[in-house]
Amino acid sequence: MATQSKPIDLYFWPTPNGWKISIYLEEAGVPYQVHPVNIGKGDQFKPEFLAISPNNRMPAIVDPEGPGGQPISIFESGAILQYLGRKFGALYPADERERVDVEQWLFWQVGGLGPMAGQTHHFRNYAPEKIPYAIDRYVNEVHRLYGVMNKRLADRDYLAGDYSIADIACIGWAKGWEKQGQDISEFPNLKAWLDRMLAKPAVQRGLEIGADLRTDLATDKDAQKVLFNQRAR
Ligand SMILES: N[C@@H](CCC(=O)N[C@@H](CS)C(=O)NCC(=O)O)C(=O)O
Known part of the structure; x- marks a missing residue:
């Protein structure tokens, strides 16, 4: 298990993708410093952020103590979780199977x-016109995915073996089931997993990071202009 003397720089906004990394760092007890990337105001297009995350999406990290003792920057939440899991040996098993x-x-x-789930939020909650075909398509797909998760959790407490980065990746999205037009009582195993996850102090701390920064995208027209209908620049 690696130790960390300098904090990891976390480029972050309080959303389901951002929380994946704040929760992991809280769980693993790794020192980190949060750098807010206000995606509603366009911080994700600043050249210094694009140098780290060329897809203009957060989260991203810079580990000043990367491989060979040199800094490394990483974007894409899954790649970040794998990197941190390998480095700190927590919530990511070493056994290949x-x-x-x-x-x-x-x-x-x-x-x-x-x-x-992101498209479902968009068409149900943010799109200027309500398009029934689009809403049904995504609500149904999320319903199908929740069904897959619910079946998987029928005979186990976590998605893959012990509690892992896979559970951390899902929690921010699954806890938003209401905004995705879902009825959690249809998915009792998923509901039990949600309760299990949300009871963890590190999950609670991770979800609290930047809570004061969150705005309501449904009413924030300026943020909608920045975030919706982006084209290549
Ligand atoms: N596949 C990416 C998705 C990240 C993502 O979609 N982040 C959103 C917030 S949840 C973002 O930064 N949006 C900024 C934008 O749309 O310009 C990941 O898993 O890291």
Whole structure:
């Protein structure tokens, strides 16, 4: 298990993707410094941030004590979780079979639950016109994904072996089930997992980071202009 003398720089805004990293760092007890990236005001397009995260999305980190003792910057929440998990040996098993199990569910979140829940939020809560086809498409897909999670959790407490980065990746999205038009009582195993996750002090601390910065995107027209309908620059 690596030790960290200089804090990890966390480029962050309090959203489900940002929380993945604040929760992990809280769980692993790693020192870190939060650098708010106000995505509603366009901080993600600043050249200094794009140098770290060329996709103009947070989270991103800079580890001043990266491989070979040299700094390393990383974007994409899944890649960050894997890096931190390898470095600190917490919540990411070293055994290959166990690790692959975690990775399946990590990528299931990054490629499935996150984007689909994100589109659901968009079309249900933010889109200027309510398009029933789009709303139904994404609400149904999230419903399907929650069903997959619910079945997976029927005979286990966590998605892949012990509590892992796969669970951390999912919590910020799954706790927003109401905004995704879902009824959690249809998914009792998922509900039990949610309660288990939300009872963890480090999860609670991670979710509290930057809580005072959060605004309501549904009413923040300026932020909507920055965030919606981006094209190549
Ligand atoms: N695949 C990325 C997604 C990150 C992402 O979508 N971040 C959003 C906030 S949740 C963001 O930074 N948005 C800024 C923008 O849309 O310009 C990851 O997992 O890190």
